Amino acid sequence: MSQTEEFVLRMKGISKEYYGTKVLKGIDLEIRPGEVHGIVGENGAGKSTLMNILFGMTVIHSTGGYQGEIEIAGAKADIKSPFDAMKLGIGMVHQEFMLIPGYTITENIKLNRETTKDNPVSRVFGPKLKTLDMASMGRDARKALDHLEMGIDEWARVAGLPVGHMQFIEIAREIDKSNIKLLVFDEPTAVLAESEADNLLAAVRKLSASGIAILFITHRLHEIMAVCDGITVLRDGSLVAHKRREETTIEELARLMVGRSIGDMIRNPAKSLPDRNALEIRNLRVQMPGEAAKGVDLDVKDGEILGIGGLAGQGKIGIANGILGLYPAEGEVRFHGEPLPLNSTREALKRGLAFLSEDRRGVGLLLDMSVEMNIAATAVEIQGKFLRRFGPFSQIDGKAVRAHALETIKALDIRCTGPLQPVRRLSGGNQQKVCIAKALVLGPRLLFVSEPTRGIDIGAKRLVLETLVDLKERLGMTIVITSSELAELRSVCDRIAIVHDGRIAGILNPDDDDAEFGLMMAGDYGKR
Amino acid sequence: MENANATPFARALRGIGAGLRSFGAPRIIIIVFLVSLWITSTLLKIPFPAVLSDSLVRLGMNAVLTLAMLPSILSGTSLYFGLPLGIICGLLGGVMSIELDLRGFEAFFGAVAMSLPLAVLVGWGYGWLLNRVKGSEMTVGTYIGFGFVSLMSFGWVTLPFHHPEMAWAIGKGIRVTISLEGRFSGVLNNLWSFDILGVRVPTGALAFSALCCLLVWLFFRSRSGLAMKSAGMSPKFAEASGINVNRMRIRGTILSTVLGAVGILVYSQGFGFLQLYQAPMYMGFIAAASILIGGATLKTGRISHVIIGTFLFHSILVVALPVANTVSQLGSLAEISRSVVSNGIILYALAQKGGAE
Numbered sequence: 001m002s003q004t005e006e007f008v009l010r011m012k013g014i015s016k017e018y019y020g021t022k023v024l025k026g027i028d029l030e031i032r033p034g035e036v037h038g039i040v041g042e043n044g045a046g047k048s049t050l051m052n053i054l055f056g057m058t059v060i061h062s063t064g065g066y067q068g069e070i071e072i073a074g075a076k077a078d079i080k081s082p083f084d085a086m087k088l089g090i091g092m093v094h095q096e097f098m099l100i101p102g103y104t105i106t107e108n109i110k111l112n113r114e115t116t117k118d119n120p121v122s123r124v125f126g127p128k129l130k131t132l133d134m135a136s137m138g139r140d141a142r143k144a145l146d147h148l149e150m151g152i153d154e155w156a157r158v159a160g161l162p163v164g165h166m167q168f169i170e171i172a173r174e175i176d177k178s179n180i181k182l183l184v185f186d187e188p189t190a191v192l193a194e195s196e197a198d199n200l201l202a203a204v205r206k207l208s209a210s211g212i213a214i215l216f217i218t219h220r221l222h223e224i225m226a227v228c229d230g231i232t233v234l235r236d237g238s239l240v241a242h243k244r245r246e247e248t249t250i251e252e253l254a255r256l257m258v259g260r261s262i263g264d265m266i267r268n269p270a271k272s273l274p275d276r277n278a279l280e281i282r283n284l285r286v287q288m289p290g291e292a293a294k295g296v297d298l299d300v301k302d303g304e305i306l307g308i309g310g311l312a313g314q315g316k317i318g319i320a321n322g323i324l325g326l327y328p329a330e331g332e333v334r335f336h337g338e339p340l341p342l343n344s345t346r347e348a349l350k351r352g353l354a355f356l357s358e359d360r361r362g363v364g365l366l367l368d369m370s371v372e373m374n375i376a377a378t379a380v381e382i383q384g385k386f387l388r389r390f391g392p393f394s395q396i397d398g399k400a401v402r403a404h405a406l407e408t409i410k411a412l413d414i415r416c417t418g419p420l421q422p423v424r425r426l427s428g429g430n431q432q433k434v435c436i437a438k439a440l441v442l443g444p445r446l447l448f449v450s451e452p453t454r455g456i457d458i459g460a461k462r463l464v465l466e467t468l469v470d471l472k473e474r475l476g477m478t479i480v481i482t483s484s485e486l487a488e489l490r491s492v493c494d495r496i497a498i499v500h501d502g503r504i505a506g507i508l509n510p511d512d513d514d515a516e517f518g519l520m521m522a523g524d525y526g527k528r
Numbered sequence: 529m530e531n532a533n534a535t536p537f538a539r540a541l542r543g544i545g546a547g548l549r550s551f552g553a554p555r556i557i558i559i560v561f562l563v564s565l566w567i568t569s570t571l572l573k574i575p576f577p578a579v580l581s582d583s584l585v586r587l588g589m590n591a592v593l594t595l596a597m598l599p600s601i602l603s604g605t606s607l608y609f610g611l612p613l614g615i616i617c618g619l620l621g622g623v624m625s626i627e628l629d630l631r632g633f634e635a636f637f638g639a640v641a642m643s644l645p646l647a648v649l650v651g652w653g654y655g656w657l658l659n660r661v662k663g664s665e666m667t668v669g670t671y672i673g674f675g676f677v678s679l680m681s682f683g684w685v686t687l688p689f690h691h692p693e694m695a696w697a698i699g700k701g702i703r704v705t706i707s708l709e710g711r712f713s714g715v716l717n718n719l720w721s722f723d724i725l726g727v728r729v730p731t732g733a734l735a736f737s738a739l740c741c742l743l744v745w746l747f748f749r750s751r752s753g754l755a756m757k758s759a760g761m762s763p764k765f766a767e768a769s770g771i772n773v774n775r776m777r778i779r780g781t782i783l784s785t786v787l788g789a790v791g792i793l794v795y796s797q798g799f800g801f802l803q804l805y806q807a808p809m810y811m812g813f814i815a816a817a818s819i820l821i822g823g824a825t826l827k828t829g830r831i832s833h834v835i836i837g838t839f840l841f842h843s844i845l846v847v848a849l850p851v852a853n854t855v856s857q858l859g860s861l862a863e864i865s866r867s868v869v870s871n872g873i874i875l876y877a878l879a880q881k882g883g884a885e
Contacts, residue, residue: 326768346770355768363764368828373754378769381755394751 006074008033008182008213009054009090014068016049016060023049025238026068031182031230036204036214038228040221040257042311042521044484045234047217051184055085055092073181089181091174093188097166101159106134106141108158109173115140144172147210148203164196171203175212183207184215189223190313201227219257219311221250221522233257254518258486273494276302277334278446278478279323284331285502286315286322293318294502296331300446300480305472307489307510308482310499311521316482317358319499320448324348324355326363335446349382354444356435358451358482364435365423372405372419374434379441408437412467429460436467446478447471453488465492486517500525554876558821558840558869565847572854577726579847585717586842587835588733589798592740592791593811594818594838596784601819601829602748603780604760604773605658607874609669610781611812612677613654614788617647622793622802623702626711627691636712636797643789651785655778666826670812677809684804706802712793713800733798740790741831747783756780760827791815817841817870820877844869 009031016024024046031037041047052059053066056079060066070077072088079085099108115137116122116130141154150168152161158169167188174183185204189197204227208214216228224231225245233240233256240256279300286293293315300306310316322329325345333340341347348355357363366374376396379385386401387394405419414433416426423434432452439447449468453461469492471477483489489496490510498505498520505520519525570576593611600608608614621643630638654672661668685701693711694702707713719732747753759766759776766773792811796802819829822837848865 324768344770345767349770357768359764362762363768366758366761366765368761377754377758377765380751381758381769381771384751387751395746396749396751396754 006033007031007071008035008073009215010069010071011050011054012069012071014050014053014066014070016053016066018063023237024053024066027234027239028242029232031213031215033181033213034208034211035230036208036216036228038216038218038224038231039234040217040219040224040231040253041234042219042257042484042486044236045257046237047234048186049237050234051092051186051215051217054079054090054184056081056083086177087179089177089179090184091177091180091182092184092186093167093170093174094186097163097170099158099166099169102157104155104157105145105152105169105172106138106154108169109141109144109154109176110137111173113177140176141172144176147175148172148206162196164192164199167192167196167200168203171207175207180212182213182215184217186217187219188216189218189220197223219522221253221257221519221524224253225250250522250524251515251519254522254524255513255515256518258514258518258521273301273304278302278336279480280332280334281319281323282332284319284322284329284333286318286327286329288315288318288321288327291315291317291321292502293322293329293499296499296502296504298497298504300478301494302336303472303476303478304494305468305479305481305492307493307496308480308499309484309486309489309496309517309521310505312484314499314521315502316484316499317450318502320355320450320480320482321357324353324448326355326357346382349378349442352443352445353448354439354442354446355448356432356439356450356452358454360428360431360435360455364438365431367424368422370420371409371414371416371423371426371434372401374423375405375408375437375441376401378438382442385441404441408440412437413463427460428456429464432456432460432464433467436464440471444477446480448480448482450482451484452481453483453485461488468492486521552823554821554873555823555836555840558844558873562840562844562847565844565851568855569847569851572851574847574850574854575726579850581726581728582846583839583843584727584734585730585798586846587839588717588730588737589795590791590815590818590842591734591737591835591838592787592794593815594791594822594834595737595740595744595831596787596791597815597819597824598744598829598831598834599756599780599783599787601824601827602760603756603777603783604763604827605655605665605669605777605781606826607666607669607812607816607819607877608781608784608788609666609812609816610654610658610673610676610785611788611815612673612808613650614647614785615792615808615811616676616680617650617785618643618789618792619796619802619804619808620646621789622708622712622796623689623694623706623804626694626706627689629691631711633712633715636715636793639712639793640790643793644786647786647789648782651782652778654785655781658781659774659777673812674809677806681805702804704803704805704807706804708796708800708802712797715797716794717798730798733794736794740787741834744783744787745831752776752779813870813874814841814866817873820873826877841869 007030009029011027011029014024014027015022027050039047061080070079077088115133117133119131122129138154145152145154148168148171152165158166174180188200192200201223204214204216218224228245231243231245231248231253233253235257277299281296281298284293284296290313296319308316308319318327321327323333325343325348329342333342335351335353340351361367366377376386380387380396386397388397402419409416409419412433415430423431426434452464452468456464465488468479472479481489481493493510495507496510497507498517500520500523505523505525508516566576569579596611596614597608600606621639624642625635625639628638658665689702694706696703716732716736717730721728721730721732748757755771756776756779758769759771759773763773818837818841819833820837821840822833824833845866
């Protein structure tokens with residue numbers, strides 16, 4: 001490929017803010033015709049925002065647009081809507097298939113771009129009533145499918161096809177567009193089996209050979225190395241590096257992807273841990289949609305803060321949800337030596353486990369109830385706290401609830417107008433503190449915390465994490481933190497388990513090498 | 529905007545404004561409508577004390593039926609459109625008490641006692657069903673109610689009730705309307721009742737309704753009441769707190785059914801008749817409209833909403849009838865206004881679903 005050849009896509013100094021938070025900071029990107037360009041980064045690195053800008057999604061323009069310039073095929077482009085992007089020849093193969101199951105492959109490929117011919121009615125009433133030219137549509141679909149070497153019948157219905165095929169139909173739809181110049185693949189192999197993924201990579205190479213430029217977004221590093229010519233690494237909204245495939249390695253990419261951005265985060269004072277296990281998990285399988293655990297073996301030491309990290313969708317969230325009985329689980333879990341019955345939230349809570357859910361507003365809180373009742377509700381139900389009894393009847397002891405709420409509000413510094421304020425009105429950080437208070441009333445011996453700082457601003461993040469470290473230090477509580485933010489785990493945890501494909505890929509120390517973390521998360525650890 | 533030097537008058541106005549907003553537009557409109565009806569009725573020389581007496585009687589008769597909506601709403605199954613189920617259980621109790629030849633308080637409380645086991649059973653089955661149609665409880669409930677009323681139309685003919693006060697003169701089955709004269713007609717309404725400024729206060733009925741409200745209020749301050757409320761507000765939260773959400777929904781439905789059964793007996797003693805066959809068909813809508821006018825939503829409600837709503841809704845009906853009869857020759861105007869108000873307010877509530885605070 002000659003250096004003089006013009007670029008299909010040039011992005012210069014792209015920046016984007018959401019409500020004052022910078023999510024993209026001056027990203028540059030250049031792609032030539034026929035080039036396969038990979039974009040890698042952790043969750044939240046800014047990949048999707050960059051693509052949303054490229055496609056002119058409304059979420060970008062309704063939040064104040066972006067800074068920077070986009071050039072398509074050498075001409076400055078102002079992409080205001082996905083329709084503009086389509087007209088400029090940019091196509092997207094979606095992660096979730098946008099196909100209508102009841103239609104045939106041809107109909108899906110041609111949807112809203114049908115070939116039509118005149119009929120008497122349309123001559124009178126206008127082009128909306130033209131007849132579909134099925135034969136010609138079928139021919140076009142066939143051509144696109146052949147291009148991908150798909151032997152499948154173009155008149156077959158989409159419903160019931162294997163996912164691999166659906167992905168190819170999506171691709172066929174994009175390449176059927178006559179002006180297609182740039183095709184974006186967003187995590188294309190996430191839902192595919194290994195052999196299907198290989199087919200896809202072969203198709204990507206073939207497409208690029210025909211002159212279409214391809215943007216390939218994934219966090220599977222070996223796929224990047226297999227197909228990409230150029231690679232861009234993003235981290236925390238910044239451009240970390242542009243690399244040619246020849247001049248880099250999987251290890252280097254992993255290191256660049258993870259990096260260190262902890263700054264002056266809280267440090268969990270290391271101390272020697274007793275060699276006693278608080279929790280022993282064996283072959284835990286959890287059916288949590290999108291976050292399934294497929295056989296987790298893990299020991300949690302008494303009095304430690306254990307981190308569970310990994311990329312989204314790999315099953316890290318499923319572990320805590322399964323042990324607490326919120327999703328169907330199988331396997332063996334022993335808590336301080338005693339077997340813990342699975343699929344019973346009540347039993348888990350009674351035995352001294354507690355859980356701060358990643359879905360704070362849905363699972364964690366009763367949004368329209370007061371701060372004080374949110375704190376007390378679970379303890380009332382599980383332990384019969386805050387109750388006055390009259391024989392078989394009980395009444396909630398309002399005074400005790402209030403006294404405890406006031407005490408907790410002070411101890412955790414929950415900013416609210418008072419114990420009667422509905423928690424819906426509190427900020428994310430304060431809502432999280434109410435969740436912590438709710439768990440603490442139960443006096444748990446082990447606390448599961450999922451995504452404790454999601455949707456919380458930086459200052460409050462620090463407070464929440466400090467509170468967790470403090471609980472370990474003062475009360476000797478064992479804490480298991482599940483988080484997508486590796487930096488956060490590395491700043492507070494004693495050990496970090498990385499989950500890949502529903503299993504524990506390995507356990508690392510917070511100060512282990514960045515590359516180790518990156519490789520484990522990408523599932524490439526020990527593969528070569 | 530905030531002016532620190534705002535006069536007390538301006539501040540008071542703002543306070544009133546905020547108060548009105550939180551009170552809600554539908555309630556304000558209904559109150560304005562009611563007051564204008566009251567004024568019109570006075571201008572038409574319809575005695576106001578008599579109107580107010582009727583309103584109080586209607587409040588006493590209907591409060592428990594409206595109250596039946598509350599456990600359903602709070603346990604998360606939304607408005608209790610299956611109310612005809614509870615009503616039929618109550619009517620069965622009433623019919624049985626006549627069949628057993630009970631009289632006075634004995635007849636009333638006998639009817640209540642006999643209807644309770646039925647209501648618990650029916651409520652449990654209905655709750656079980658509602659757990660299988662989560663998300664469409666109101667639609668399914670409405671049709672279950674309709675279906676059960678129709679089914680019981682056969683029941684009233686075929687069930688073995690023979691007491692001459694109830695049976696048809698010829699043929700099988702019991703009559704459409706059964707007089708409670710000499711049975712338990714007015715047992716609560718006349719208990720401790722007194723006149724003040726020409727207004728007759730049905731103390732017994734009001735006290736009984738208040739007692740029911742108090743019991744429900746106490747229940748929702750108990751451990752199982754709180755669990756039920758949590759399950760209704762956020763099933764996910766409840767599950768994460770070890771609460772069996774489906775069981776709570778069934779309990780709420782049972783409670784609603786029981787209140788429906790008791791409610792129709794209170795209603796019947798005030799009305800003086802048991803109305804069988806098709807009569808229970810639309811009573812669920814009236815009760816639903818009442819609690820919604822009172823300020824409840826499809827997900828939240830309080831005892832105060834029950835009382836305010838029942839009073840407003842039925843007061844309008846009471847005063848609309850004589851006013852309509854005087855103003856127009858159209859005899860069915862009161863019925864029309866009832867339909868407009870009850871269906872309108874239900875429609876409003878459904879349209880507000882999710883949108884309202």
